[in-house]
Amino acid sequence: MKLPKRPFIRPALISFGLAAVLGAVAWLNRVPQLPHAAPLQPAPAVQSEPQIPAPVAETTPGSPAVNTAAFKDQGVLAFVWQGLLYTLDGHTGEVKAITESGQALYPAWSHDGQWLAFVRVTDPQAQAGPLWIARRDGSQAHQVQGLPGPLGRRNFAWSPAADVLAVSTEKGLWLVPAEGGPRRAADQGGTAWSPDGKSLAYSVVLPFDPNDPESRSDALYTMAVDGGQPVKRIEAPQAGIILAGWWPDGKGLLYWVDPLHSNSIAADGLDLFSLRLGDTKPKALTISLVSPQWLSFSPQGRLLLVKGGGRIVWAGKSLAVIDVPAGSVQDLKNPAGSVSLDPSFSPDGRRIAFVAAKDLGHNVWGFKNPQELAAWVATRTLWIEDADGTKAHPVTSAGGGVYQPLWSKDGSRLLYVRDNALWMVEAEGGAPARVVDLLPAQKDLFGFYGFVTFSDQVAWFRN
Numbered sequence: 492m493k494l495p496k497r498p499f500i501r502p503a504l505i506s507f508g509l510a511a512v513l514g515a516v517a518w519l520n521r522v523p524q525l526p527h528a529a530p531l532q533p534a535p536a537v538q539s540e541p542q543i544p545a546p547v548a549e550t551t552p553g554s555p556a557v558n559t560a561a562f563k564d565q566g567v568l569a570f571v572w573q574g575l576l577y578t579l580d581g582h583t584g585e586v587k588a589i590t591e592s593g594q595a596l597y598p599a600w601s602h603d604g605q606w607l608a609f610v611r612v613t614d615p616q617a618q619a620g621p622l623w624i625a626r627r628d629g630s631q632a633h634q635v636q637g638l639p640g641p642l643g644r645r646n647f648a649w650s651p652a653a654d655v656l657a658v659s660t661e662k663g664l665w666l667v668p669a670e671g672g673p674r675r676a677a678d679q680g681g682t683a684w685s686p687d688g689k690s691l692a693y694s695v696v697l698p699f700d701p702n703d704p705e706s707r708s709d710a711l712y713t714m715a716v717d718g719g720q721p722v723k724r725i726e727a728p729q730a731g732i733i734l735a736g737w738w739p740d741g742k743g744l745l746y747w748v749d750p751l752h753s754n755s756i757a758a759d760g761l762d763l764f765s766l767r768l769g770d771t772k773p774k775a776l777t778i779s780l781v782s783p784q785w786l787s788f789s790p791q792g793r794l795l796l797v798k799g800g801g802r803i804v805w806a807g808k809s810l811a812v813i814d815v816p817a818g819s820v821q822d823l824k825n826p827a828g829s830v831s832l833d834p835s836f837s838p839d840g841r842r843i844a845f846v847a848a849k850d851l852g853h854n855v856w857g858f859k860n861p862q863e864l865a866a867w868v869a870t871r872t873l874w875i876e877d878a879d880g881t882k883a884h885p886v887t888s889a890g891g892g893v894y895q896p897l898w899s900k901d902g903s904r905l906l907y908v909r910d911n912a913l914w915m916v917e918a919e920g921g922a923p924a925r926v927v928d929l930l931p932a933q934k935d936l937f938g939f940y941g942f943v944t945f946s947d948q949v950a951w952f953r954n
Contacts, residue, residue: 559584561915561924565899565906566953567627569598569607570913573930576609578627589629596620596947601649602688604952606669608649608656610642619643622658624669637673638665644947645783646680650716652688664693666716677714677721683734685741690715692724692744694732705729705751711744713768725766725773733781735763738815739792743767745815747781757781758939760800765815774818777811780804784895784944785833789840789878797832798822804941805851805867810834810843812878823880825850832871833895837902840878842918844896844905847874847885858937868892868936873907875918889916889923895945900953908945 555572557579562568565581569589576595578587589595589607594617596610605627611634612620619641625632639662647658647667654669659680665673682693692713699707709732714721724744731749738744747761760780766773777798779785785797794815799807808830810823825831829847836843849870858864869891876883886905894908898918906915906926911934916923929948936943 555927557586557927558924561926567604569950571595571948587629589625597644598950600950600952601654602651606654635667650684650688657682657691681734683736685737686739687741692734707752739788758802776813777820787834787836789836791840795834795836802940806853835897837898839902843876843878845874846871846893864937886920888920
């Protein structure tokens with residue numbers, strides 16, 4: 492679905508699980524003429540401008556310039572530049588073009604980093620299209636045949652244990668091996684892999700009176716990938732179920748409940764529930780926006796998320812750490828005058844990286860000009876704190892306008908987006924290094940009421 496273009500402020504699509512549901516959220520809640528925000532002050536001087544080292548290596552003219560030294564021994568990076576999909580190998584320094592034409596979207600690595608799945612379209616404005624699979628060196632690239640309809644950002648996911656994709660469509664759930672054709676596994680989609688890759692969870696809309704669509708109820712099922720009968724785990728009367736994932740130990744499920752299947756309610760955040768397999772009474776954890784980007788598990792099984800309702804991200808958003816089996820929630824304090832966004836647990840679970848940005852309050856719904864939006868974006872700074880919320884401090888050298896910090900495998904560095912480029916910085920501070928530019932030259936940073944994702948352009952295999 493294409494969104495109508497608007498003068499300056501327009502929403503970006505957010506989605507998870509049943510992509511059609513959340514695509515409708517973005518459509519039904521497209522931004523009208525919005526109230527004006529009060530003018531913002533420039534970012535504090537402490538947010539120093541990062542130095543930009545010259546790229547160490549560049550491929551042939553017309554291809555991306557990359558700083559291979561900055562990414563040395565950091566795994567393999569898949570990124571989209573001028574619509575084409577590339578990989579940067581941190582071990583060899585090689586930059587490889589995976590596609591030669593069209594627009595690539597939503598790159599995703601297989602569990603062993605040997606395969607890439609992505610969507611490839613011919614219309615640069617399209618948000619969904621055919622599914623493609625290729626080896627990491629670009630060989631064996633092929634469009635998957637036999638799948639119904641175009642696919643979007645959250646329609647497919649690799650198994651955590653095998654080279655197999657689960658593909659969720661409006662016409663069912665499919666399993667697609669990296670080498671081979673698709674196999675239909677269930678009549679309906681909205682799916683999540685178990686941590687061991689042996690089971691899938693998915694939601695089903697139960698039969699309902701078409702004259703009373705608000706009476707629809709969803710049921711949550713699990714099934715073994717290698718066969719067997721599906722097991723109904725729970726029903727949500729007159730409500731939708733949107734899967735958030737499994738417990739890290741595979742003993743339970745997380746999901747959002749969407750009352751009356753309401754797109755408008757879903758846009759403002761939903762109650763997140765936890766259900767132990769075999770139980771019939773789920774535990775309500777907290778309310779959060781329906782965004783997988785804002786969920787992060789520690790190795791110990793604790794869930795880190797952004798809590799708070801309301802579709803605007805610059806008000807009422809904070810971090811919480813949840814003991815999922817117990818259902819207990821520990822709220823973490825925001826930096827003064829800020830909201831907390833884009834959280835990520837360190838690989839050892841001892842630290843948290845996140846973005847702090849100025850809290851504009853619930854009465855601000857938009858910006859009267861690009862300069863006001865840019866002023867708020869400039870307040871987005873990188874912070875690190877201990878897992879219990881103590882010792883919170885900014886990484887000032889990272890600068891302003893920070894999005895989606897991710898830890899390196901050894902926890903010594905952070906990869907993040909700034910100025911539509913990927914940067915790497917030491918967790919202890921120091922000058923950041925620009926790794927590679929992304930295109931388009933400027934992404935829509937209003938997004939969906941301030942929510943912006945770069946998962947349509949970047950995927951990082953850290954092993």
